[in-house]
Amino acid sequence: MTKQIHLAAHFPGVNNTTVWSDPRSGSQIDFDSFRHLAQTAERGKFDFFFLAEGLRLREMKGRIHDLDVVGxxxxxxxxxxxxxxTTRLGLAATVNSTFNEPYEVARRLASLDHLSGGRAAWNVVTSWDAFTGENFRRGGYLAETDRYTRAAEFLQTARELWDSWAPDAVTAADGQFIRPGGISTFHHDGRHFTITGQFNVPRPPQGHPVIIQAGDSDEGRDFAASSADVIFSRHSKLEEGRAFYRDVKSRLPRYGRRPGDLKILPAVTYVLGDTQEDAAERAAEIRRAQVSPQTAISFLEGVWGRDLSAYDPDGPLPDLEPDLGPGVSEGRAQFRGDRGAVAAKWRALAEEKNLSIRELVIETAAPQTFVGTAASVAEEINTFVQTDAADGFIFVPHLTPGGLDDLVDQVVPLLQEKGVFRADYTGPTLRDHLGLTKELS
Structure with a gap:
């Protein structure tokens, strides 16, 4: 059976995705930037528009990282x-479950679902570093296993709050009268939360907002299989995507769920050209613009854990071994793993391909997914989905706010011609777009 493709748009933020030097690059804060990208996605009949979250300005060597987005x-x-x-586009927000409280998050998401007519989604994330925790009263951070148990209980508690209003609790069209018995007192007594009371926002139009999850660890995959409607994957290569797809979908039956209950959407990029050669040239230019000489040194410092500002970004890797102590970067998740193993892998790659520092960082930290003509990109997108490497994609453009224009104008019509992507929205809610059932208590 031919599968229908799901598409979403990510507003680019931190890291080296956005090419700020491009004269078409706009503000990261001005509302018109958000409006343009969202309305372009809606014009392309995308499922949803996705925003990430940043709870603290990231730092490098004890100073605000000035190559990052400030604000x-x-x-x-x-x-x-x-x-x-917007009128149909889903609206997805990343909201942290480590430094927030269920009542407040449930109230804000229910409000967004009402304001938008059933288009809200919540990307449930956890926080892994004490650096971010310093901004919050509780401070510190939880062990990885505790982060997921708190996140699971946080989500369970939010659902209990939404379910405390019966679907027909409000009997007047203007929401003035509450049917007797239409609201239940909630009571949750768990490991992380003990709360009792009455929820003050009517049940969301979708029952529950759509739940998104982005973890790739074994615990994260289980959390997605048990609780999420969408998983935001980083596996954008065909064979890696198929392996991830098989693994996560195979976990669903143990939670009484079917394959269609969870959509797997990798984060991807694209570059279009009139010919394959033209697209490849443009892609190379974009990658060099994304990784400036300063960015290259910054990435190397993050892995090596040392001040490497004296090194030439167009020269070879330093002979120094990495300092595997606390490191020089704060709040940057890409440097939290086994930096020694990453450094060894990078050194081997640099030697194999005779790469300079900047060329190495371009190779490893500026990957691109779909590069080609509009026709070849449309075909590749369709192949991914039809061969079960994904259910669709979340596109992360390299320009703000016009980075989706070419995709919507040139690639989406070809997918529509193939009959694998909608010509128009068929329902008002995000659950309608994703083919998910309305959540009922």
Whole structure:
């Protein structure tokens, strides 16, 4: 059976995705940037528009990382504003479960779902570093296993709050009268949360907002299989995608779920050209723009854990071995793993291909997914989905705010001609777009 492709748009943020030097690059804060990208996605009949979250300005060598985005508006506030200038596009916010409370998050998401007519989604994430925790009263951070148990209980508690209102609790069209018995007192007594009371927002139009999860660890995959509607994957290569797809989908039956209950959407990029050669040239230019000489040294410092500012980014890797102590980067997840293993892998790759520092970082930290003509990219997207490497994709453009224009104008019509992507929305809610059932208590 031919599968229908799901598409979503990510507003680019931190790391080296955005090419700030491009004269077409716009503001990261001005509402018009969010509006343009969201309305372009809606014009392309995308399922949803996705915003990441940043709870602290990241640092490098004890100073604010000046190659990063300085200032990221709070996601749910932006999406509430976008609900007034879009009509069908889903609106997905990343909201942290480590440094928030279930009642407040459930209330804000239910409000967004009402304001948008059933288009809200929540990307449930955890926080892994004490550096971010310093911004919050509780401080510190939880062990990885505790982060997921807290996240699971956080989500369970939010669902209990949404379910405390019966679907027909409000009997008047203007929401003025509450049917007797339409609201239940909630009581949750668990390891992480003990709360009792009455929820003050009616049940969301979708029952529950769509739940997104982005973890790739074994615990993260289980959490997605048990609780999520969408998993935001990093596996954008065909064979890796198929292996991830098989693994996560195979976990669903143990939670009483079917394959269609969870959509797997890798984060991807694209570059179009009039010919394959033209696209490849443009892709190479974009990768060099994404990895400036300063960015290259910054990435190497993050792995090596040392100040390498004296090294030539167009020269060879330093002879120094990495310092595997605390490191020089704060708040950057890509440097939290086994840096010694990464350094060894990078050194082997640099020797094999005779790469300079900058060329190495371009090779490893600026990957591109779909590069080609509109026709070849459309064919490749379809192949991924039809061969079970993904259910669709979340596109992360390299320009703000016009980075999706070419995709929507040139590639989407070809997918529609193939009959694998909708010509128009068939329902008003995000659950309709994703082919998910409405959540009922």
């Amino acid at each position: 990221r508006p709070e996601s749910l506030t932006v999406l509430a504003a976008l609900s007034a200038v």
